[in-house]
Amino acid sequence: MGMTFAEKVLAKAAGLPEVEPGQIVTVKPDHLLTHDNTAAIIGKIEGDLEKYGVVNEELPIIVLDHVVPAANEKTATGHARVREFAAKHDLSNFYDVGTGVCHQVVVEKGHALPGRVLVGSDSHTCSYGAVNAFSTGIDRTEAAALLLTGETWFRVPPTVKVTLRKKLQPPVSAKDVILTIIGDISAGGATYQAVEFHGSVDTLSSLSVEDRFTISNMGIEMGAKIAVFPCDEVTDEYLKSLGVSRDDYEPVWADPDAEYAGELYYDLSAIEPAVAFPHKVDNVKEVKDVEGLEFQQALLGTCTNGRASDLRAAAAILEGKKVAPSVRLLVLPASRAVLSEVLEDGTLEKLVDAGALVLPVGCGPCLGAHQGVLAPGERCLSTANRNFKGRMGCKEAEIYLASPQTVAASALSGRLTDPRRVA
Amino acid sequence: MRVWRYADDINTDMLFPGKYTYTCSTPEEIRPHLLEDLDPEFAGNVKPGDVIMAGANFGCGSSREQPVVGLKDAGIAAVVAESFARIFYRAAINQGLVLVEAPEAVKAYREGDEVALDVESGKITVGGRDFSFPPLPPEILAIRDAGGLLPYARKKLAGSR
Numbered sequence: 001m002g003m004t005f006a007e008k009v010l011a012k013a014a015g016l017p018e019v020e021p022g023q024i025v026t027v028k029p030d031h032l033l034t035h036d037n038t039a040a041i042i043g044k045i046e047g048d049l050e051k052y053g054v055v056n057e058e059l060p061i062i063v064l065d066h067v068v069p070a071a072n073e074k075t076a077t078g079h080a081r082v083r084e085f086a087a088k089h090d091l092s093n094f095y096d097v098g099t100g101v102c103h104q105v106v107v108e109k110g111h112a113l114p115g116r117v118l119v120g121s122d123s124h125t126c127s128y129g130a131v132n133a134f135s136t137g138i139d140r141t142e143a144a145a146l147l148l149t150g151e152t153w154f155r156v157p158p159t160v161k162v163t164l165r166k167k168l169q170p171p172v173s174a175k176d177v178i179l180t181i182i183g184d185i186s187a188g189g190a191t192y193q194a195v196e197f198h199g200s201v202d203t204l205s206s207l208s209v210e211d212r213f214t215i216s217n218m219g220i221e222m223g224a225k226i227a228v229f230p231c232d233e234v235t236d237e238y239l240k241s242l243g244v245s246r247d248d249y250e251p252v253w254a255d256p257d258a259e260y261a262g263e264l265y266y267d268l269s270a271i272e273p274a275v276a277f278p279h280k281v282d283n284v285k286e287v288k289d290v291e292g293l294e295f296q297q298a299l300l301g302t303c304t305n306g307r308a309s310d311l312r313a314a315a316a317i318l319e320g321k322k323v324a325p326s327v328r329l330l331v332l333p334a335s336r337a338v339l340s341e342v343l344e345d346g347t348l349e350k351l352v353d354a355g356a357l358v359l360p361v362g363c364g365p366c367l368g369a370h371q372g373v374l375a376p377g378e379r380c381l382s383t384a385n386r387n388f389k390g391r392m393g394c395k396e397a398e399i400y401l402a403s404p405q406t407v408a409a410s411a412l413s414g415r416l417t418d419p420r421r422v423a
Numbered sequence: 424m425r426v427w428r429y430a431d432d433i434n435t436d437m438l439f440p441g442k443y444t445y446t447c448s449t450p451e452e453i454r455p456h457l458l459e460d461l462d463p464e465f466a467g468n469v470k471p472g473d474v475i476m477a478g479a480n481f482g483c484g485s486s487r488e489q490p491v492v493g494l495k496d497a498g499i500a501a502v503v504a505e506s507f508a509r510i511f512y513r514a515a516i517n518q519g520l521v522l523v524e525a526p527e528a529v530k531a532y533r534e535g536d537e538v539a540l541d542v543e544s545g546k547i548t549v550g551g552r553d554f555s556f557p558p559l560p561p562e563i564l565a566i567r568d569a570g571g572l573l574p575y576a577r578k579k580l581a582g583s584r
Contacts, residue, residue, distance in 0.1 A: 024562045040448045044573060052580055067445050074446050123486040123510055139488035139514035145576040153562055187432050188480030192509055223480060225509055280432055367441040367485075388436035388484060390460040395440075 002255025004159040005228055006194040009134040009252050013117050021158040021261075028151045031093075031111055032059050033120030034143050035102045036066040039078035041121065042085050044144045054089045055150035061093040061111055061120075062086055063102035068362040070097075071370040100335025100361045101303040103127040103217065107209075108337055110244045114231040114251035119143075119152065124303055124385065126219040129195075129228035130212035131235055132251050136225050157194040157225045158261035159254075164199040166269040167206040171419040173313065174211035175305060175383065175403035177266065178218045179274035183284025185264070191223030193261060196254055197230075203268065204230070209238040210307045217304045218385050221281040273418055275381075276401040279389040287406055293416040295379035295400065298323075298407050300356070301332025302366050305383035305404050308341040314408035315342075315350040317422055323355035324414035330372050331356045332364040354411075368393030381407050381416065424474045424500060424538045427465060431478035435511070437461035438482065438490035447489065450496035457493040471498025474540065476532055478504065482511025488518070495520040501540055503547060505529050516563055517572035523547060528554035 003011065007019050014025035034041055042049065054060065062082060070076035079097065086094035099105050103124055106112050112128035118135040119125065121143040128135035138152070146152055162181065168174070182189070197204075197215065207215075212229045219227025229235075231251030239249070273287040300306075300314050311333065323329045331351050333339040339361055342348045352358065359365075365372030366384045374380055374397035382392075387399035400416070409419035435441075437460050439453065447453050458465040475494070481504035482490065491514040494502065502515070505526040515522045521542055528547045532538070536550030547554050559567065569575035 024560055026562075036445055043448070048573075048577065048580070072446075078445060121486055123484065125486075137486040137510050139486055139491070139510060139517060141488060141517040141572050142513060145517075145572045148580060149576050155560075187483055188506060188508070191480055191483075191506055220484075223483060223508055282432075367444065369442055369445060373442075386436075386484065388434045390436050390440045390442070393442045395460040 001259060002257035004194065004254045004258040004260070005196055005252055006134065006157050006159055006226060009115060009117060010154055010156050019156045021156050023156045024153055025156060026151055026153050027117060029119045029146070030116040031061050031118045032143060032146045033061045033063070033102055033106055033118065033122065033125055035063050035122060036075070036078060037121055037140055038062050038082045038085065041140045041144045041147070044141065045148060048148055052148055054091070054147050057089060057091050059150060060091055060147065061106055062091065063095045063099060063105045064097045065100065065102045065362045066367065067369045068097040068360060098336055098361060100337065101306065101363055103303040104306065104334035104338070107131060107213065108242065108335055110239065110242045113239070113244065113249035114235065115249060119146065123220045124217050126224060126227050127213055127217040127303065129216035129219065129226050130209055131239065132229060132231035134226055134228070137220065157192055159194040159196055159258070160190055160262045160264065161260045162195060162197050162264045162266065164197060164203050165265065165267050167203060168268045168271065171313065171405035172271050172273055173403045173405055174207065174214040176271050176274045177268065178215045179276055179284050179401065180271055181266065182218065182222045182282050183274065185222055187222060187280055187282040189222045193224055195219055195224045195227045197228065204232055205234055208309060209234060210309045213307065214304055221385060273403065273406050273420065275406065275416065276387055278387050278398040278400065281385070281387060281401065287402065287416060287418045291416050291418055294414055295381045295416070296326060296328065297372065297374060297378065297380040298327055298329045298411040299332065299365060299372065299380055299382035299384060300329065300404055300407050301334065301364065302384040303334055304385040306332055306334030306338060308338050308347070310383065310404040311342050311351065312347050314404040315347045317405060317408040317419065318354035318411070319350045321354055321412055323411045326414040327411050329356045329411045330359055330365065332359045333361050335361055365392055367391065381410055383407050424472060424540065425470065426532070426538050427462070427473060427475045428532070428534065429461065429475065429477040432480045432483055433461065433477050434484035435482060435487050435490055436484060439487060439493060441485065444487055444489070450492055453489045453493035454496060457490070457497065469497045469499070472500050474500050474538055475502045476529055477502065478529065479506045481507050483508035486510045488514045491515050491518045491520050501542065503529060516566055519567055519571040523556050525554050525556045
């Protein structure tokens with residue numbers, strides 16, 4: 001019997017010839033991602049760190065991104081503590097305020113490679129499935145234990161196979177694909193499971209690493225442990241552009257006769273612009289059925305949709321036009337590298353000319369800690385990944401999730417608009 | 424056992440709002456905000472030995488462990504749900520908070536039903552009806568029996584170095 005991606009990666013990591021769903025294995029992940037919460041994590045093990053040190057200084061990747069620059073004395077103190085920790089233990093993968101959102105940074109810096117195992121104390125760690133990595137979220141306590149021991153356990157997940165067919169019809173985008181899937185299978189539809197994305201060479205090569213990133217990023221919003229794409233020419237080219245040598249990674253993919261817990265099929269050419277209504281990510285509707293809904297804030301960016309291609313797609317719609325006076329359009333590039341890219345190619349100028357306010361690279365208002373908190377009764381149309389009640393700092397506000405194209409098209413009028421009518 | 428009953432897809436923002444994530448880490452800081460946006464009655468009235476009974480996908484969303492730390496500190500005897508989100512499930516093991524996945528028991532529960540729980544034998548009684556749930560695998564029980572993941576890791580480290 002053949003094995004799935006998850007089974008192969010976990011068998012190899014555990015040093016076993018084969019594994020089966022339900023089996024518990026012990027593995028040593030290649031990397032452990034932590035962010036601002038590093039301060040709380042090391043606070044749990046201060047004495048242990050004195051005694052044992054960090055198990056391997058290559059293991060941690062630390063990115064300060066959640067509340068950056070610091071919003072108050074408490075968050076500033078947390079950042080200072082993390083800097084001190086990184087220096088003291090000579091950690092090679094520490095990225096300070098202003099580098100970017102952790103998930104973007106992990107991929108951009110070449111830490112997430114095909115076939116690797118990464119865990120992170122952030123639920124959207126599943127993003128690196130975009131580059132064929134096995135990556136998933138854990139809590140702070142597990143991150144603390146990993147810093148000391150370097151190992152953890154996994155229950156081998158059953159896998160759902162999602163086969164994509166044909167190609168997207170722009171301005172329909174990868175965001176619409178993942179929102180549609182989550183709407184279909186529900187917020188718990190893939191709980192405990194791995195999700196593999198399959199397709200013909202033609203179909204998969206039409207999805208850039210950035211598109212795949214958006215899809216894998218939201219795997220957790222359907223409960224998935226991982227959401228992974230195969231490594232193909234698109235992946236190889238992308239990694240080459242980062243300076244990663246083809247000799248540095250070993251892609252892994254499912255056997256043709258692997259056994260799946262379920263199979264789904266999506267015709268990309270039939271996907272419609274989608275929007276997730278409050279307060280659940282699976283409350284998905286087609287934009288064309290709900291046009292006209294008024295909103296006051298628009299958020300373009302985040303780890304879900306803050307890459308250059310996302311900002312370019314929005315700029316193409318907004319170029320030479322003005323955002324409605326009733327709308328605050330916030331732009332949140334996913335990293336400094338993205339910011340440089342969109343500065344150089346004129347994308348940022350188009351967005352600013354249209355009326356956008358550019359925020360510092362990082363998580364910004366996505367988790368409600370600062371920079372764009374909503375007032376009671378307000379609505380935000382956002383390219384982020386969560387619309388939970390209270391997520392943007394106010395439980396009487398509403399968050400709607402859509403693609404960069406839909407957000408840009410809608411920002412022009414302050415009313416939800418199908419991007420096909422504007423683009 | 425007193426029961427706090429909640430629906431499907433209770434996410435981590437409902438259990439502990441994200442805006443406090445980087446300002447509250449200790450049990451004392453977490454307690455007043457537990458379930459703040461879901462049930463304002465909870466934090467002030469929860470008592471040790473109470474049970475939370477919820478639908479599917481409990482604890483979905485972020486990886487924040489504050490809800491688990493807070494519920495454990497509040498003395499919640501167990502969270503009984505139809506299913507749990509995976510990071511929440513791991514966080515509970517790591518803190519020693521008891522989770523019971525018993526969909527039939529949750530579906531059978533009606534307001535006012537007496538609920539009794541026997542974790543060791545894997546039995547939950549709801550309104551006089553018994554339901555069984557599978558025991559945790561031995562690898563996971565070892566973590567719980569050590570008092571959580573950090574005590575477990577410390578024991579291993581002390582033995583290996």
